[in-house]
Amino acid sequence: MIEGIEARFREVLPEGAFCSLRLVDERSETVSVRQDVLQPVRSSEDVGAMLTLVDGSGMGYAATSDLSRSGLKAAVDRARTWASRTSGRGLVDFSAVPQVSVQGEYQSPVERGWDTLPLSDKVDLLQSQSRQLKRGDRIVDWLAEITRVRSESLLLTSTGGRVHQQFEFLIPVLSATANEGAETERRTLGGDLLGRQGGLEVLDQVGFTTEAPRIADQALELLSAPDCPAGQMDLLLAPDQMVLQIHESIGHPLELDRILGDERNYAGTSFVTQDMFGTYRYGSELLNVTFDPTAPGELASYGFDDDGQPARLEHIIRNGILLRPLGGRTSQIRAGMEGVANARASGWNRPPIDRMANLNLEPGDSSFGEMVKSTGHGVYMETNCSWSIDDSRNKFQFGCEYARLIENGELTRVVRKPNYRGISATFWRSLRAVGSRDECRVMGTPNCGKGEPNQQVRVGHRSPPCLFGTVDVFGGE
Amino acid sequence: MQEYFFGLADHLTSQLEGGEVFTSLFRAEDSDFVRFNQSRIRQAGSVVQRVLQLDLVRGQRHAGAAVSLSGDEALDHERLARVVPQLRDRISSLPEDPYLLYATGGESAGKVAPNLLPAPDDAVDAIQQSARGLDMVGVYAGGAIHAGFANSLGQRNWYTTYSFNFDWSFYRDTDKAVKSGYAGSQWDPEAFDRKVRMASHQLDALRRPPHTAKPGRYRVYLAPAAVHDFVGMLAWGGFGLKALRTKNTPLLKLAEGKARLSDAVEISENTAGGVAPNFQEEGFIRPDRVPLISRGTHAGSLVSPRSAKEYGEPTNGASAGERPESVDVAGGSIPETEILRRLGTGVYVGNVWYLNFSDRSNCRTTGMTRFATFWVEGGEIQAPLNVMRFDETVYRMFGENLVGFTRERDWILDPDTYVQRSTSSGRIPGALVEDFPFTL
Numbered sequence: 001m002i003e004g005i006e007a008r009f010r011e012v013l014p015e016g017a018f019c020s021l022r023l024v025d026e027r028s029e030t031v032s033v034r035q036d037v038l039q040p041v042r043s044s045e046d047v048g049a050m051l052t053l054v055d056g057s058g059m060g061y062a063a064t065s066d067l068s069r070s071g072l073k074a075a076v077d078r079a080r081t082w083a084s085r086t087s088g089r090g091l092v093d094f095s096a097v098p099q100v101s102v103q104g105e106y107q108s109p110v111e112r113g114w115d116t117l118p119l120s121d122k123v124d125l126l127q128s129q130s131r132q133l134k135r136g137d138r139i140v141d142w143l144a145e146i147t148r149v150r151s152e153s154l155l156l157t158s159t160g161g162r163v164h165q166q167f168e169f170l171i172p173v174l175s176a177t178a179n180e181g182a183e184t185e186r187r188t189l190g191g192d193l194l195g196r197q198g199g200l201e202v203l204d205q206v207g208f209t210t211e212a213p214r215i216a217d218q219a220l221e222l223l224s225a226p227d228c229p230a231g232q233m234d235l236l237l238a239p240d241q242m243v244l245q246i247h248e249s250i251g252h253p254l255e256l257d258r259i260l261g262d263e264r265n266y267a268g269t270s271f272v273t274q275d276m277f278g279t280y281r282y283g284s285e286l287l288n289v290t291f292d293p294t295a296p297g298e299l300a301s302y303g304f305d306d307d308g309q310p311a312r313l314e315h316i317i318r319n320g321i322l323l324r325p326l327g328g329r330t331s332q333i334r335a336g337m338e339g340v341a342n343a344r345a346s347g348w349n350r351p352p353i354d355r356m357a358n359l360n361l362e363p364g365d366s367s368f369g370e371m372v373k374s375t376g377h378g379v380y381m382e383t384n385c386s387w388s389i390d391d392s393r394n395k396f397q398f399g400c401e402y403a404r405l406i407e408n409g410e411l412t413r414v415v416r417k418p419n420y421r422g423i424s425a426t427f428w429r430s431l432r433a434v435g436s437r438d439e440c441r442v443m444g445t446p447n448c449g450k451g452e453p454n455q456q457v458r459v460g461h462r463s464p465p466c467l468f469g470t471v472d473v474f475g476g477e
Numbered sequence: 478m479q480e481y482f483f484g485l486a487d488h489l490t491s492q493l494e495g496g497e498v499f500t501s502l503f504r505a506e507d508s509d510f511v512r513f514n515q516s517r518i519r520q521a522g523s524v525v526q527r528v529l530q531l532d533l534v535r536g537q538r539h540a541g542a543a544v545s546l547s548g549d550e551a552l553d554h555e556r557l558a559r560v561v562p563q564l565r566d567r568i569s570s571l572p573e574d575p576y577l578l579y580a581t582g583g584e585s586a587g588k589v590a591p592n593l594l595p596a597p598d599d600a601v602d603a604i605q606q607s608a609r610g611l612d613m614v615g616v617y618a619g620g621a622i623h624a625g626f627a628n629s630l631g632q633r634n635w636y637t638t639y640s641f642n643f644d645w646s647f648y649r650d651t652d653k654a655v656k657s658g659y660a661g662s663q664w665d666p667e668a669f670d671r672k673v674r675m676a677s678h679q680l681d682a683l684r685r686p687p688h689t690a691k692p693g694r695y696r697v698y699l700a701p702a703a704v705h706d707f708v709g710m711l712a713w714g715g716f717g718l719k720a721l722r723t724k725n726t727p728l729l730k731l732a733e734g735k736a737r738l739s740d741a742v743e744i745s746e747n748t749a750g751g752v753a754p755n756f757q758e759e760g761f762i763r764p765d766r767v768p769l770i771s772r773g774t775h776a777g778s779l780v781s782p783r784s785a786k787e788y789g790e791p792t793n794g795a796s797a798g799e800r801p802e803s804v805d806v807a808g809g810s811i812p813e814t815e816i817l818r819r820l821g822t823g824v825y826v827g828n829v830w831y832l833n834f835s836d837r838s839n840c841r842t843t844g845m846t847r848f849a850t851f852w853v854e855g856g857e858i859q860a861p862l863n864v865m866r867f868d869e870t871v872y873r874m875f876g877e878n879l880v881g882f883t884r885e886r887d888w889i890l891d892p893d894t895y896v897q898r899s900t901s902s903g904r905i906p907g908a909l910v911e912d913f914p915f916t917l
Contacts, residue, residue, distance in 0.1 A: 038572055040532070044543035045560070048526065061522030066547040075525075082521045085598065089605065091517040120570055141723035179724035182735050183838050186725070262514045264654065265615040265646040268830075268847075349524045388833040390845040390864050392652050395917050397843045397866060399835050419835050419843075421866065421917055452616035452644075453510045453524075453894035472917075476836035477870060 048348035058087030106303025132212035187219035227475030234378030239441035243461035253393035256327025268391030283428030298460030299444030309341035346455035364434025417476035435464025486627030537573035580760030615645025696823035701887035717799025738773035743807035751803020763794035809882030
């Protein structure tokens with residue numbers, strides 16, 4: 001698809017205006033076995049391009065799946081019409097935004113390519129996991145699934161920019177649903193947060209071929225477990241809940257376009273204001289958060305964002321102090337602040353906006369065992385299953401699939417329907433201990449929603465388990 | 478566009494080999510999107526996209542692919558000439574699918590609405606004029622939406638609508654705002670002005686210093702937009718046959734007769750009253766109405782062809798997700814004009830936000846108040862309310878604690894634009910509820 005598009009783009013370039021083309025060619029395939037029955041194997045090919053044009057202070061875009069010369073020409077004309085319509089009526093003076101002429105490449109690391117395993121072997125692998133999930137009659141639904149996505153993007157600009165990136169994603173899913181009477185409990189391998197860049201080696205990295213019996217057994221165990229008790233207690237969160245906590249109550253509130261008000265009608269605003277950067281205590285001394293699209297193998301690793309800005313590791317929070325917002329080139333100019341390379345689009349048919357990419361909580365020096373031992377009265381929670389937070393990203397309530405009480409420094413009874421709530425602005429200050437590097441897990445979500453028009457993007461997070469002091473915890477009805 | 482798609486279907490039919498059948502669903506749109514912040518344009522552009530979801534079938538074996546198309550007949554024939562053999566190869570390595578079901582005697586039909594949309598310049602002008610002097614943020618989405626079904630058995634269905642949806646908020650400051658929406662197929666300046674005036678009027682009420690409620694139970698009025706979001710949560714696995722049979726439905730207790738809602742709760746999938754296409758990906762035609770909850774008890778499920786085959790029930794044309802697309806909640810007897818008086822002292826909730834289950838088995842839902850939410854005393858709005866978290870089971874709020882629904886209903890056209898512009902809608906009343914718990 002890349003072949004030929006560059007020449008056609010050069011042929012339709014308008015005179016006297018900045019123009020860019022962002023081509024995305026995304027192929028995916030999902031193989032899924034539910035209740036030991038192979039589900040319809042689905043693939044998709046989504047190919048198109050967005051033409052963006054700056055004319056005076058205005059900017060317009062036109063996205064099309066017609067990549068012929070006439071299709072691109074028509075898109076340039078439409079983009080120019082929108083640019084002239086918005087000139088003088090826009091929020092941003094795009095003539096003041098420097099345009100890209102960078103050149104570069106990026107490719108996901110892949111050890112074992114998707115096609116190295118024939119479809120029939122993939123089905124066998126999934127059938128095997130499916131059978132292991134059915135641990136008795138009370139398991140009423142069970143699923144083993146793998147989705148592979150190969151995405152290729154090419155950014156060309158009229159100023160000579162050329163960024164070519166090739167991504168490979170693997171998103172495995174294992175789940176078991178147990179039921180008894182009116183009670184249903186579902187246990188998964190890492191919720192919907194297991195995705196990584198890479199090939200089939202990701203399956204081994206996440207324990208896809210070993211964890212099915214544990215998941216099913218824990219779903220059954222939850223059926224007869226008591227509800228999580230209510231009260232103020234210490235809270236130890238596993239990485240597969242930490243990533244959600246980071247995502248919702250650090251990632252989103254620090255997105256600069258939210259702080260600048262773009263998202264107020266949909267995804268919301270932020271309790272964070274521009275004057276807080278550099279001085280605000282976001283969390284305890286133990287809180288260190290980095291923005292790192294250069295980390296290999298995370299779901300949102302890349303060489304360049306969709307505006308063509310080179311990716312770089314940046315400290316967002318250091319020793320608890322808020323340093324830098326998550327804002328791309330346009331937001332940085334609007335706010336007069338330094339940010340990160342995070343202007344990202346969900347595909348060829350949506351314009352880039354500020355997104356999280358990989359947002360990681362840096363490891364500390366406590367082991368999981370030490371954190372348990374230091375807790376007199378608390379609860380340990382694993383695997384997010386419920387998430388809700390206000391439009392300023394402050395008052396949150398999250399729920400997990402599985403929990404165990406911590407009593408006098410020991411993990412004890414399993415409890416079900418664990419929930420907790422708090423306020424972002426104060427919650428991170430109760431961070432009492434951070435797990436070590438060895439205990440970090442790389443996870444991510446393939447469907448972080450935001451933007452008008454709406455966009456879902458892939459976001460990566462890496463975190464160790466973390467211990468918080470005195471949190472409002474409760475269970476089910 | 479219809480001619481283009483049907484031509485493509487005829488071409489596909491000619492490419493089949495002996496014993497092969499195909500089904501296909503086509504979705505296309507030609508949309509303008511104008512995003513606003515501070516009453517100025519933030520991002521503007523247009524999107525032209527066409528996607529064909531193709532399923533190639535041989536006996537009980539089949540394989541599917543979704544393919545984006547260019548709209549150029551020759552190019553698209555070339556693309557499909559590559560995809561069809563790939564599917565053919567794949568089928569040969571797959572086992573039979575015991576749950577494959579597609580329409581074999583489906584009725585062909587078409588529905589094409591006229592294009593009465595405003596010119597984009599006119600819509601943007603009207604929007605910016607209405608927001609003069611105000612802090613407006615939101616998005617205008619407008620244009621054509623097409624959908625079609627075709628199979629190699631000769632069935633052809635078509636749907637074209639031209640619609641717009643302007644979804645916006647007027648902000649007072651920080652998080653104090655009024656959210657509104659104006660959607661339809663023909664821009665009516667007077668109707669738009671009424672919406673703007675109503676929102677401006679509510680904005681005035683946000684001038685007052687905000688009230689902070691303590692956690693506790695309150696009498697609340699949930700405006701139709703808020704009720705729509707709660708029903709949206711029920712739709713997350715609550716109305717599908719697969720979720721029911723796998724015990725994943727949040728309404729399991731209702732379905733099994735272990736709990737019930739108020740007699741006033743009547744929910745149905747009202748395809749005849751909605752704007753979504755009445756056909757789905759396997760070619761089945763939806764009935765005009767499917768009752769889901771009647772007099773507070775389980776009345777039926779949305780059944781996709783796959784679930785129909787798996788569980789031995791007839792399909793009612795639901796898509797694979799088995800979610801309502803034209804949800805209808807029956808109105809009650811409370812006149813809208815009496816809501817504040819009937820509320821007395823309590824909270825008027827204009828919108829809710831970010832709902833999720835905190836105890837799925839008990840259909841307990843947490844979320845936040847958002848936008849125009851007010852503290853009311855003696856039937857009068859006193860002050861905007863600072864956002865509050867709630868956590869409550871639907872069995873209580875729409876069961877023993879439901880005072881009643883409003884007589885009037887809003888017709889809410891879904892502004893969702895993930896992947897493509899939504900054609901979902903809901904006819905929804907407001908609800909007066911006792912003892913609604915705010916927790917944080």
